[in-house]
Amino acid sequence: MASKVESGSVRSVERALAILELLGLHQALGLEELHYLTGLPKATASRMLLTLQEQGWIYRGLSDRRYRLSAKRLFGDSQLRFKRHMVEQAAPWLQELSERTGLVTDLSCFDGERLEVMESSIPTVLRKRYPNNCQIVGHYSSLFHSAMGKACLAALEPQQVERLAAREQVPLEDQYQACEQSQHQGFGQRTEGYWEYPVRLPFLIRAVALPIWAEGRLVGSMALHWPMDQAPVERVLSLHMASLAATVDDVQRVLA
CATH class of the missing domain: 1.10.10 (Arc Repressor Mutant, subunit A)
Structure with missing residues (x-):
């Protein structure tokens, strides 16, 4: 017995x-x-x-607190494994950045066609204002209006941008402004007055983002976003852009 x-x-x-x-x-x-x-x-x-x-068998999401099998326990779909790996490696850095800045930190994955929101970390000071922010995870963000999308566009060749614009039927003026602004500024900035997700927040937001590279290819972007009434873009750039850039560098290093 x-x-x-x-x-x-x-x-x-x-x-x-x-x-x-x-x-x-x-x-x-x-x-x-x-x-x-x-x-x-x-x-x-x-x-x-x-x-x-x-x-190391499972990962718990920062935004929705749900459990998933970790990347190394998945088989078959290499793209899904990479996305999960990217999220798992970036999560501690996302969380640290959001708490340090007091702003929401979002992570996206770009597959060459679409930009999927993979994770979102909400700082303690903003959790009451963002009770449903986890709903954006898993959605596809606008390449031509979201900060994360514009950060990716600025890193692409003109022919790729034109192809994506044609597919999404983006007017030539919007296409030009999205790329020129991001390339000139060195970061992506959300289009004011345009909501880039299928679900809406109950208030307006602002956002800035930088692209993420791994093994010589563009794999996504990371953004800081915050309620519009909290601060102008210029103030956030002055206070937190260096922290965002440093965090992107850290994530690129662990992905490599």
Whole structure:
């Protein structure tokens, strides 16, 4: 007969495998959902998740607090693995930057066609104003109006920009302004009065962004964004642009 220790260990392994199987099936799940699907008490599920996270099996999102299989546990889709790897490597830097600046920090991934918002870190001082910011994660941002999109456009060849503009039916004037402004300034700046996501915040925002490179190719961008009534762009540039640039450098280094 197995000892209590052995049987307890087996049960722990079975529970961990059940959680991993569910995350593989559903892509992302929160603690409440895992508690319901596994039948485990929340305290037990929470302990199991913490152990799996510490062992590198899962990643917990900064914005939605949901759990996902980590990049190195995914198979088959190399693009998805890279996106997850990028998020996992960048997450600590995103969180540190958002707390240090008091601004929201967003991370996007550019696949050559579209710009997907992969993660968002909200500083403690702004959490009450951004209760639903996690909804933008997983959405595609406008290349020609979002700060993150403009940061990427400025790094592309003119022929690539023209192709993307034609696909999105962007007027020539908007195309020209998006590229010229970003190339002249050295960063992407959000188009005032234009909302770039399918979901809306209850207030207007401003944003600035820089591109992210890995192994000689453009892979995405990182942005600081904040409520419009909080500060003008010039003040944020003066106070925090150097921090954004340093964080992008750190993320590029860990991706390399």
